[in-house]
Amino acid sequence: MQGIELTAGNPLGPLQGVVTLIGLGLAMLVLANFTRAKLVKNTHDFVIAGRKLGFGFGVAGLLSVWTWVVGILMPAATTFSFGLSGLWWFTVPNGLSVVAVVPFARKLKALMPHGYTISEFVSLRYGGSRLATIVVVAGILFGTLQAVIVNLKGASLVVATIFGMNEGVVAVISSIVVLVYIVLGGLWASMATSTLMCLLIMVPTTIVVLASVGHVGGVDAVWQVVAAKGEGLLTVTRRDAFDNFGITFTLALITATVAGQEFWNVAWGLRENELGRTFFWGGTLYYPIALCLGVLGLVGIALNVDVVKDLGNDSAALAPFLISHLGLPNWVIYLFVIIVLSACYSTVDGALTGVSAITAVDVLHRFFPHIRDSKLFFWTRLSMVITIIISVAVVLSGVDFVTLLLVTSVIRGAVLVPLILSILWDKMNALAFISGTIGALVVGLIARAFFPGELISTSVVIGVSTVLPLIIGSLNRDRFDYSILAQARDI
Amino acid sequence: MDAKNVVERPFGKWAKRIVYFGASAGVPIFLSQVAQAASLNTTAGAVAQRGISVGTIVAVIVGAIISVLYLRAMYLVLHYASETYDIGFDINTDVNYDRETTAKALIVGSLLLVVVSALIISSYGWGALFLYIGPVLCLLGPIVVIVSMEIDLRKYKRALRHHVLMQRSLSDTPGTPSKDDQILTP
Numbered sequence: 001m002q003g004i005e006l007t008a009g010n011p012l013g014p015l016q017g018v019v020t021l022i023g024l025g026l027a028m029l030v031l032a033n034f035t036r037a038k039l040v041k042n043t044h045d046f047v048i049a050g051r052k053l054g055f056g057f058g059v060a061g062l063l064s065v066w067t068w069v070v071g072i073l074m075p076a077a078t079t080f081s082f083g084l085s086g087l088w089w090f091t092v093p094n095g096l097s098v099v100a101v102v103p104f105a106r107k108l109k110a111l112m113p114h115g116y117t118i119s120e121f122v123s124l125r126y127g128g129s130r131l132a133t134i135v136v137v138a139g140i141l142f143g144t145l146q147a148v149i150v151n152l153k154g155a156s157l158v159v160a161t162i163f164g165m166n167e168g169v170v171a172v173i174s175s176i177v178v179l180v181y182i183v184l185g186g187l188w189a190s191m192a193t194s195t196l197m198c199l200l201i202m203v204p205t206t207i208v209v210l211a212s213v214g215h216v217g218g219v220d221a222v223w224q225v226v227a228a229k230g231e232g233l234l235t236v237t238r239r240d241a242f243d244n245f246g247i248t249f250t251l252a253l254i255t256a257t258v259a260g261q262e263f264w265n266v267a268w269g270l271r272e273n274e275l276g277r278t279f280f281w282g283g284t285l286y287y288p289i290a291l292c293l294g295v296l297g298l299v300g301i302a303l304n305v306d307v308v309k310d311l312g313n314d315s316a317a318l319a320p321f322l323i324s325h326l327g328l329p330n331w332v333i334y335l336f337v338i339i340v341l342s343a344c345y346s347t348v349d350g351a352l353t354g355v356s357a358i359t360a361v362d363v364l365h366r367f368f369p370h371i372r373d374s375k376l377f378f379w380t381r382l383s384m385v386i387t388i389i390i391s392v393a394v395v396l397s398g399v400d401f402v403t404l405l406l407v408t409s410v411i412r413g414a415v416l417v418p419l420i421l422s423i424l425w426d427k428m429n430a431l432a433f434i435s436g437t438i439g440a441l442v443v444g445l446i447a448r449a450f451f452p453g454e455l456i457s458t459s460v461v462i463g464v465s466t467v468l469p470l471i472i473g474s475l476n477r478d479r480f481d482y483s484i485l486a487q488a489r490d491i
Numbered sequence: 492m493d494a495k496n497v498v499e500r501p502f503g504k505w506a507k508r509i510v511y512f513g514a515s516a517g518v519p520i521f522l523s524q525v526a527q528a529a530s531l532n533t534t535a536g537a538v539a540q541r542g543i544s545v546g547t548i549v550a551v552i553v554g555a556i557i558s559v560l561y562l563r564a565m566y567l568v569l570h571y572a573s574e575t576y577d578i579g580f581d582i583n584t585d586v587n588y589d590r591e592t593t594a595k596a597l598i599v600g601s602l603l604l605v606v607v608s609a610l611i612i613s614s615y616g617w618g619a620l621f622l623y624i625g626p627v628l629c630l631l632g633p634i635v636v637i638v639s640m641e642i643d644l645r646k647y648k649r650a651l652r653h654h655v656l657m658q659r660s661l662s663d664t665p666g667t668p669s670k671d672d673q674i675l676t677p
Contacts, residue, residue, distance in 0.1 A: 038573035050576075056568055056640030088612045092605055099601050103594075192569065199561050199633050203554035206630040207547060213622070214544025223619035234616030236609065276593050280600055281635055287608050288632045291625030294612070298622070329543070 004216050004303060006310070006325040012333065017163025018173065020334065024341050025177030031196055032181035032189035039188045043376045044490055046186030047353075047360050048116055049269040055278055057191045058270050062282030064194035064342070065262050065350030066098055067201060067289065068147070069154030070316070072343045075290040077315040078245070079297025080305070083226075083233030085241035087294040089249070091287060097253035098283030102276055104258060104423050105267040109275060112485035116361040118264050118419065123362070124485055125422050126430035133362065135437045139415040140261045140358055142408040147262075147351040148175075148391040150405070155344035156395065158320045162337055171395045174344060175388045182349040183381045186356060187269055190349045197342035202289060204335040209292050211332045212299055212322060222295075225302040233301060248454040251462060255412045259419060261354035296322060352384040359383035365491050376491070406448060413461040414440035418469050426479040432472035440465035546623075550630055561633050564640035571647035578654045 040046055053061070071094070078086030108121060115121055119136040126132045156170040163170075182189055213219055232238045257263050270278055300318045311317040323336045360380045364371055394404070418436040421428045444461035451457060611628075614621040 035569060038569055039576065041576075052572060052576075054568065054572070054640075054643035054646070056564065056636055056643045059639050060636045084612050084615055087615075088609065091612065092608055095604060095608070096601060099597070099604070102597060106594075192565070195565060195636070196562075198636060199558060202629050202632045203550075203558060206626045207550045207554060209626050209629075210544065210550050211547045214547050218544065218619075219622040220619040223622060227616075236613050236616075276597050280597055281639065284600075284604055285632050285635060287604070288625060288628035291608070291611055292629035293625075294615070295622050295625055298615070 004326070006303060006305070006322075007327070008325055009327065009333075011164030012162060012330060014163055014165045014169075017159055017165045017170070020163070020337055021159070021170065021173045021177060021341065024338060024345070025173075025181065028177070028193040028196070028345065029181045029184070031192055032185045035188050035192040036185035040185050043360060043373055043380060045188060046377060046380065047357050047491070048265065049187040049191065051269055052271055053187075053191055053266065053269045053274070054271060055274050057195050058266060058274060058278035059281045059285065060195035060198035061191035061346075061350075062098060062263070062266055062279065063285045064197045064201065064346030065190075065266070066094075066257070066282065066286060066347075067343045068347050069151050069158070069340055069343045071286070071289070072201075072205075072293065072340055073154065073158075073316045073319050075293035076296035076300065076319040076322075077317075078241070079294040080300040080318050081297075081307075081315045082238055082241035082244070083231070083235065083301070084294075085232070085236050085238035086245070087290070087297065088236045089241045089245035091290040091294070093245075093250040093253050094290065095283040095286045097250075097257045098263070098286070099280055100254050101257050101263050101267065102279045104420060105264065105279070106275055108423050108485075109267060111482045112488050114488045114490050115268050115485070116265075116488075116491070117261055117357050118259070119261075119358060119362045120488065121485065122419070122422065122433070123366075124488060125480065126433060129430040129434070132430055132433050132437075135411075135434065135441075136415060136419070137358060137362055139259055139411045140354060142404075142411050143256070143260060144262075144351045144355050144387060145391055145394075146405055146408040148348050148387065149394050151344040151347045152391060152395050155340050158340045159337060161320060162324055162333060168396045171392055174341070175348070175392050178345050178348045178352070179385060179388050182352050183384055186380075187265055187353045190346075190353045191266070191269075193349060194346040197346040198285075200342040201339055201346075202285075204339050205289055205292050208323065208332055208336050208339065209295050211328055212296060212326060215326050215328055216299055216303065219295075222298055222302045226298050229301065233298075248458045251413065251416075251458055252409060252454075255409070255416045259412045259415050261357060262350040265350075265353050265357055293319065352387060355383050355387045356380045360491060407445070410444040410448060410457065410461055411441060413458060414438075414444060414465050417462060417465045421469050421473070425473060426482065427473045427476045428469060428480070429473060429476045429478065432469040432476065435472055436465045436469035439468050546626075550626070553630060557630070557633050557637070561637055564637050564644070568640050568643055568647075571644060571651070575647050575650050575654075578650050 039050070039052075044050055074090055075087060078090040080086075082089075108115065112121060112124070117140070119133050119140060122136045123129070123133045152171045152174060155174055156167040159165065159170045159174075160167040181193060185192070213222060216222060226233055267275055267279075296319050300322060303322075305311065305318060305321065307313060307315055311321055320336075320340075323333055360376060364376055364379055414437045418428070418433045421436075422433060440461045440463075443464050444457050447460040448457040611621075611624050614624060
């Protein structure tokens, strides 16, 4: 690796940054408008794409919605930190988490073909229990805020560094861009633009990684240097990688998908018989992205990047650091920015469609069943605007939102097992559900306050949310008649 | 006219096919030239030339071809989804669909996913050339989506043909007012 110096290139310029942000947004706007004109004629189309999503858009859309900015930065980061073991423990559970939705989604879609949201399901399942519905809605909304905030923050950081812009400005422009096109076309717009962004993630990722590797002397040069370091960097059996990612990370991923309304939006939005293979391929296609980006982690190792001095003690900064310090051509840097923005935009718009579904179905249609379609449409779109405003305010405020993220993880973790039991077990009742979720939430927050790390609090949350419902449900003499779920009707 | 010819294909004209093929070939060549020129014009141009490896150029060309095919498929899906908006998919579009077989395939597929991904990651440690596996798979990944969209297009066209034939048989029924045939083009 002789002759390779890592020096900060001049930022590309704020004007170029604004042009890139808005340019990508304009492309999405054109596509969203085209889609809206062709396919969005009422609120039902807006919220659930008229239940006409096909295999192709489903696969690409799911992949994009699942690929957060974190999903772009972390494969390189985990490989850099733990070698191939880190890449393995980060990558394998990721794709499987999307596939894990399939058995529950297929069963629920068969029982409740006209459903929209998991909170709607919980409400019907437990005879309209408000507390049960509130817990699930809270989990969904917190999860949405988490997705929007984390992605806006991540993209802002990367783009601001590369273009020498203010982070807040990037966050505001990005959020306005997404809002404008998603408010136009709802789930159809989300899936169409996410389909395009799937292409903008996969092809540029390959080009950026190959350009980076070529620039430092090729795969042979990188591999020889990493192999010479030893330390188990080129094995998949390092214990510390498992300790850092292992079970808790896997559970967090599964929680994000099974308890994530954006995935249920797609599940209910897909045409008949498309669900299984769509989710399978949507999850599978993340693997090549991670496998490709992991090579950047090996480049970082080979170049002796210092995590403290060069990355500010945050290994997630490795990919942006390499791209901006290797002396790569500007067009490669632009491609990297497009990858990051595509991951951000697609996840944010997917999260916003989840909010729109909750608003339309669980709030407006529930409390105002005779509301006119035009008003329903208006308030549904307004909920997306409110979500973005809150998220941007959190990002701009500089408030440490780690607490928000931790609370969200606990809430979603508390909902996961009771939700699964609600779908699969007919003896599960409202008392079991509420006790399991709220009990796990309370105990989980206490555990997090007193014990450092994720392992204990995650174990407590999963444990309580499993044991309590099983005990209470076992004592239940009644069995739920799942045919009641077929009562759900299109709005 | 048999069932296959009921729906005219939007790209059925030879002129369109030639233009489309020319764009697929010409665009990536043009872009690679522009990219090469742009990299030479940067302040880091001399150093950057080292970064433009053969692998990168191949990826740009292949990626551009895949992108053209991908965008074409996207446009056609949106077009046909719009054309079939009011048509129910009542015909059995999945004559071979079997829930149990699909469930088993999913389980097997998931297991294979874990095994294959583990193998690929492990292979990174076997030798330098294996590091290309991830980038190659990532570059070719959009082909899965293109194939998925082609499967959708076949269903849309089948539904459209069925609809048009139904309309014809209704208009051929005695006493029913005749309707003009609708040949669907973009």
